[in-house]
Amino acid sequence: MLERELMAYMAKYGLWSRGERLLVGVSGGVDSMTLATLLLRCKVPFDAAHCNFCLRGSESDGDEQMVRDWAARNGVRLHTVRFNTHAEASRAGESIQIAARRLRYEWFARLVAKEGYAHVAVAHNRDDTVETFFINLIRGTGLRGLCGIPVKTDLTVRPLMFASRERIERYAGLLKIPYRTDSSNLSDKYLRNKLRHKVVPVLKEISPSFLEKMAENMDNLSHSRDLLDAFVACRREFFAERDGVRVLDLDKVGAGLPLDVLLYEMLSPCGFSFRNCRDMATCYREGKSGRRFFGDGCAVLLDRGRLVMGDGGGDDGLPHIAVTVVGRERIDDLRPPVGTVYADADKLDIRTLSLRRVEKGDRMVPFGMRGSKKISDIMVDAKLSLDDKRKVCVVMSGDTVVWCVGLRFSDLYKVDDTTRRIAVLSVRR
Numbered sequence: 001m002l003e004r005e006l007m008a009y010m011a012k013y014g015l016w017s018r019g020e021r022l023l024v025g026v027s028g029g030v031d032s033m034t035l036a037t038l039l040l041r042c043k044v045p046f047d048a049a050h051c052n053f054c055l056r057g058s059e060s061d062g063d064e065q066m067v068r069d070w071a072a073r074n075g076v077r078l079h080t081v082r083f084n085t086h087a088e089a090s091r092a093g094e095s096i097q098i099a100a101r102r103l104r105y106e107w108f109a110r111l112v113a114k115e116g117y118a119h120v121a122v123a124h125n126r127d128d129t130v131e132t133f134f135i136n137l138i139r140g141t142g143l144r145g146l147c148g149i150p151v152k153t154d155l156t157v158r159p160l161m162f163a164s165r166e167r168i169e170r171y172a173g174l175l176k177i178p179y180r181t182d183s184s185n186l187s188d189k190y191l192r193n194k195l196r197h198k199v200v201p202v203l204k205e206i207s208p209s210f211l212e213k214m215a216e217n218m219d220n221l222s223h224s225r226d227l228l229d230a231f232v233a234c235r236r237e238f239f240a241e242r243d244g245v246r247v248l249d250l251d252k253v254g255a256g257l258p259l260d261v262l263l264y265e266m267l268s269p270c271g272f273s274f275r276n277c278r279d280m281a282t283c284y285r286e287g288k289s290g291r292r293f294f295g296d297g298c299a300v301l302l303d304r305g306r307l308v309m310g311d312g313g314g315d316d317g318l319p320h321i322a323v324t325v326v327g328r329e330r331i332d333d334l335r336p337p338v339g340t341v342y343a344d345a346d347k348l349d350i351r352t353l354s355l356r357r358v359e360k361g362d363r364m365v366p367f368g369m370r371g372s373k374k375i376s377d378i379m380v381d382a383k384l385s386l387d388d389k390r391k392v393c394v395v396m397s398g399d400t401v402v403w404c405v406g407l408r409f410s411d412l413y414k415v416d417d418t419t420r421r422i423a424v425l426s427v428r429r
Contacts (some may be wrong), residue, residue: 002171006038006159015157020118022046023111028063031123033179034172035160040074045079049111051104053085063180070178091327091344093421109155120156124149127165130214131195143225147216164211189342205342232265248307250284272352291356294323321355321395324424331422341403343413345421352398362394366408375404382407395425407428
């Protein structure tokens with residue numbers, strides 16, 4: 001029964017076509033071992049890939065050996081890799097979970113490019129996507145986050161998303177499929193496990209069809225997401241090319257619409273956060289001009305009701321602030337060159353950075369001080385002329401001054417002995 005449903009689901013969502021070969025991520029857990037067995041029984045061509053993250057000592061090695069034994073018995077080609085995940089997480093300034101996920105998918109992508117696989121098949125199930133819905137809801141999200149885990153991306157396909165964890169475990173028991181249980185999945189240390197062990201069972205008790213209803217809800221949300229994407233794609237026609245830069249006239253695009261949401265949908269591919277877009281919309285409604293907002297390698301300038309993307313956006317004389325994040329070990333001398341400051345990247349929310357002129361009442365905590373000081377007083381101390389004062393800019397993280405450019409840097413974001421990653425902020429005229 002599960003075999004027929006699997007093939008129907010893969011056909012419905014275009015997860016596999018005849019003549020294609022898949023790469024299947026096999027951890028050794030019940031989900032991935034069941035997926036591999038199902039594909040084998042359905043005669044879908046695939047090779048397997050196992051990552052040993054070396055996080056649980058002999059337990060991790062046991063997972064790898066079991067997968068090796070299963071692949072050898074069933075004539076399945078197996079790729080394996082071992083990662084020093086702790087060292088990589090420390091180097092990159094990431095959590096263990098984020099580092100492991102990045103390492104896994106980077107390796108998968110290299111295998112796909114080298115071997116020519118159609119997709120990487122991973123074994124997320126219906127329970128996983130429901131848990132992801134609640135994780136995103138708790139942390140704060142938009143419509144995309146409420147759609148759960150996507151069935152298909154450019155790299156990955158998820159053929160088991162139609163099946164509950166209970167059905168998968170029952171099938172594995174029926175066919176005596178070998179698998180191992182990751183001991184970390186039994187602990188309530190992580191949010192996903194708390195939801196899995198404590199919240200979802202109560203919801204199932206209240207509504208026995210809870211998983212099915214949630215799957216329908218997320219399917220409906222995905223359709224709404226598709227409509228929103230189509231609407232935003234039409235709105236992108238309001239971007240006009242002027243002198244080599246892209247200009248968006250907010251007076252035209254935002255009439256009668258929630259502008260912050262619309263801007264986020266249009267600009268998030270460029271790395272702009274929702275807070276960035278909310279601040280843009282607020283400044284626009286308040287008639288403010290001359291403020292610059294930073295995305296991922298991109299900046300926009302709010303200039304008299306227009307958003308200008310790209311260098312040279314306007315004649316306001318604002319500098320461009322380049323932001324690069326590097327590991328602490330990459331900086332030999334903590335004395336930055338002229339026009340550059342070093343900030344603790346983990347204290348700084350890069351995606352909320354913006355640049356604007358000094359406004360009345362602006363304050364900051366200058367480097368080396370504990371209390372705040374008016375920026376107007378800092379400019380007086382620097383003996384700036386009236387004309388020079390008008391040119392002073394501040395880099396903001398949300399509502400907090402990070403850097404009064406050319407004058408003082410904030411003590412709140414200083415690099416100290418606990419700093420793991422450094423944000424390099426440089427002025428470019």
